[in-house]
Amino acid sequence: MPSSHEIDYKIYGDDMQFVEIELDPQESVIAEAGGMMYMENGIEMQTIFGDASGKEAGGLMGKLLGAGKRVLTGESLFMTVFTNEGKGKQHVSFGAPYPGKIIPVDLTQYQGKIICQKDAFLCAAKGVSVGLEFQKKIGVGFFGGEGFIMQKLEGDGLAFLHAGGTIVEKELAYGESLRVDTGCLVGFTKDVSYDVQFVGGVKTAFFGGEGLFFATVSGPGKVWIQSLPFSRMADRVFEASRKAGGGQSKDEGSVLDTLGGIGKFFSGD
Template sequence: MAEYDFEITSRPSYSLLKINLKDQEIMTETGSMVYKDNSVNIETSAKGGVLGVLKRAVVGESIFMNKLSGSGRIALAPGYSGDIVHHELNGTLYASSGAYLASSSDLSIDTKFGGGKTFFGGKGLFLMKIEGSGDVFLSSYGAVEEIDLNNESIMVDNGNLVAFTGDLSYNLGKVGGLKSTLLGGEGLIYNFSGTGKIYIQTRNIESFIDFITPYLPTPKQG
């Protein structure tokens, strides 16, 4: 059962997370608050101390987090268009860079190397590791789809991965083929196997950046 009284509105393109706190507290990504009642307190801190700051910087998240506490209404949203999904955690969840929005205040949050025998570079090498029992809210670029594996295996593009449960085995690798050949490089993919859940996003923000870059104005020379 969810810890918070919440609803997600304006789905799936411009989702807004509304929570009615009842003498509770919740951790949120900085910059995600849209509004709050004046009865709700807000405190900004660097969770995990100096080491936590360094780890969050590596994974691409804000080095600070907000703790909202008390009783009243709050609303949260990510900085880009897309969906929000709720995950009821009882164990371990790994989230990709930028996917974390909010969570129960007593959950443990750390950073884990995403895998791979060599340093490929780019998004996805480091994952946010969330452990414990409670609520986790994730954001996506595009809509969120859930994939349930039952002693199965699947390949997911790194740029479309949102999160996955810790009971899955995984490794990060390169993939070639026509698409990567045309783009002049190789993509990164996650290979998953076992039984568990994967959250994917229907759009890839890196592909979107590649799409719009040729249309951006360039600085004039001289």
């Protein structure tokens, strides 16, 4: 008998998707604060301290510990529970925060656990636990950048992830590995091993444009990869806004400074 609520769903849209959850009476879905798009009259919402799974051990101290872990992942201290308090089926919907795809994941198909980027979680059936996945290797913690803080989703219900751009699913065999930009790594199943490595080579690291580190994932298991991390899109928007406002980009400034220095050298200044 599953401990998570058995919810039904339908995903709408193409590049700006939302998921509509159908709840029977007394069924619930959990979500991060601010993700709700609309809900029908019979749906009641309640803010919960912690991960809203109801599985924290140790009473208040357990809830405080769970909330503290959520702060480390950059999430809110609180989650919201949406419950159907009506007599018939009711619906509540959650919208994606930026262009991309919503990935439905049935945790029963992945041994009850998947690991994902800290901002990938959208919503899940009540009973699914949302926690912090600690990495054992020190290199992952210090050099992983946007990819080193990972969440774990545990339980036997449905969970929904959101990722930017186009989503690629890779099934890795035992011993097979893949190197991924840390921001492009959305999530992976529990048996996949994960590490962060230096790209190698001074010129590649500083002038290659791909960052100093990449993630290495090794099978067996499934890996989800996104083509457009939000951080990458935000960087482009910020850079474009600076140019539109008459500002000088970092790359432009460094090139002009270099050319100016060369000119002064030849002119004898």
